[in-house]
Amino acid sequence: MKKLLIYPAIDDTRLARIQEVSNQLTVCNARDLSQALSEIKDADAFFGKITPELLAAAENLQWVQSPTASLEHYVFPELVEHPCQLTNMRGLFYDVIADHVLGFVLCFARNLHRYIRQQYEAEWQPIGGVAGKPDFVTGPGQVSEVDRSHLHLSDCTLGVVGAGSIGAEVCHRAAAFGMTVYAVDPLTREVPGIVDDVWDIDRLPDLLAISDFVVIAAPHTPQTEKLFRTRQFRQMKSSAYLINIGRGAIVDLQDLTTALEQKEIAGAALDVFEIEPLPANHPLWQMDNVIITPHIAAASTRVPERHLETLLENIRCFINGQPFLTLADKSLWF
Numbered sequence: 602m603k604k605l606l607i608y609p610a611i612d613d614t615r616l617a618r619i620q621e622v623s624n625q626l627t628v629c630n631a632r633d634l635s636q637a638l639s640e641i642k643d644a645d646a647f648f649g650k651i652t653p654e655l656l657a658a659a660e661n662l663q664w665v666q667s668p669t670a671s672l673e674h675y676v677f678p679e680l681v682e683h684p685c686q687l688t689n690m691r692g693l694f695y696d697v698i699a700d701h702v703l704g705f706v707l708c709f710a711r712n713l714h715r716y717i718r719q720q721y722e723a724e725w726q727p728i729g730g731v732a733g734k735p736d737f738v739t740g741p742g743q744v745s746e747v748d749r750s751h752l753h754l755s756d757c758t759l760g761v762v763g764a765g766s767i768g769a770e771v772c773h774r775a776a777a778f779g780m781t782v783y784a785v786d787p788l789t790r791e792v793p794g795i796v797d798d799v800w801d802i803d804r805l806p807d808l809l810a811i812s813d814f815v816v817i818a819a820p821h822t823p824q825t826e827k828l829f830r831t832r833q834f835r836q837m838k839s840s841a842y843l844i845n846i847g848r849g850a851i852v853d854l855q856d857l858t859t860a861l862e863q864k865e866i867a868g869a870a871l872d873v874f875e876i877e878p879l880p881a882n883h884p885l886w887q888m889d890n891v892i893i894t895p896h897i898a899a900a901s902t903r904v905p906e907r908h909l910e911t912l913l914e915n916i917r918c919f920i921n922g923q924p925f926l927t928l929a930d931k932s933l934w935f
């Protein structure tokens with residue numbers, strides 16, 4: 602009989618669902634650290650927050666399940682060296698975060714974030730127009746400044762950095778809006794039906810140079826930390842927008858602030874930040890070309906059930922000796 606240790610303890614409802622999975626599994630839901638330290642000795646599997654102390658006490662551990670998709674605060678050198686397999690919670694948020702990204706894209710394309718600010722002031726002012734003189738309607742074939750200030754999405758290119766489950770769904774949704782879509786990724790070579798040729802990450806400068814919207818959907822890894830600095834912003838079009846729903850550590854916050862102040866890029870929509878919460882006195886809060894959401898892009902009524910389903914499926918795989926649904930490479934952090 603295999604033994605699964607859970608620590609910190611989970612609620613009775615989820616525990617009952619786990620116990621239903623198999624009669625070949627003993628489940629221990631540790632109430633405190635001292636119980637976890639004694640129970641991990643003969644545990645085969647672990648779900649929760651593993652630490653160097655717990656890992657050192659384990660004599661038979663074969664599998665560790667992280668409760669999060671991201672692993673940057675989870676892996677440590679002894680875990681990387683340990684022979685156990687590590688699985689994460691990727692793949693749960695693909696649709697809801699892609700919706701969040703397209704919400705940002707639509708705001709920038711149609712200036713919705715700026716019109717909402719104007720609405721608070723009862724200000725009737727087409728963006729791009731002269732105050733008090735709406736010049737939206739011009740002669741046949743004439744394009745006004747107001748026209749130019751509102752993007753036609755099917756004229757736009759969206760570039761995705763990280764074509765995993767979230768990045769691929771962003772590609773699908775952007776293509777449905779008629780956008781041209783490109784992506785870079787170190788491993789994925791195709792987003793079926795949308796991008797035949799996902800470029801290797803060394804073509805990031807090419808992606809930045811052609812994109813009207815750059816979407817970061819990559820994990821925080823040693824390779825992606827501060828991947829976006831002044832140099833990368835300068836490689837982007839000055840009319841382009843940056844969207845980050847991956848991890849804050851991928852974008853240097855000071856360099857981004859400077860790039861926005863100096864109009865090296867047109868704007869940014871950010872769900873994640875190098876410093877969270879973003880300090881109340883940070884200049885980004887006051888910029889009308891910046892949209893800020895407080896790390897909630899994954900918030901959804903469906904995610905908790907998917908989270909549990911992923912855990913249950915990985916438990917089934919473990920018991921039956923099948924490949925895990927969400928195996929991670931411990932040394933790569935994803």
Ligand SMILES: NC(=O)c1ccc[n+]([C@@H]2O[C@H](COP(=O)([O-])OP(=O)(O)OC[C@H]3O[C@@H](n4cnc5c(N)ncnc54)[C@H](O)[C@@H]3O)[C@@H](O)[C@H]2O)c1
Pocket residue numbers: 670671672690691692693694695698762763764765766767768785786787788789802818819820821822824825846847848872873896897898899935
């Ligand atoms: N904003 C949020 O609340 C929120 C919620 C969930 C996940 N996330 C973040 O989104 C990330 C992606 O989630 P997912 O479910 O799509 O994971 P995933 O594992 O399916 O996809 C990650 C993709 O990033 C690629 N990648 C790795 N290194 C890269 C690099 N150097 N450059 C470009 N791409 C790289 C991987 O090859 C993979 O295709 C997570 O790791 C997490 O950090 C954020």
Ligand SMILES: O=C(O)[C@H](O)CO
Pocket residue numbers: 668669670671690899
């Ligand atoms: O990585 C994850 O699981 C999400 O970002 C929630 O923190």
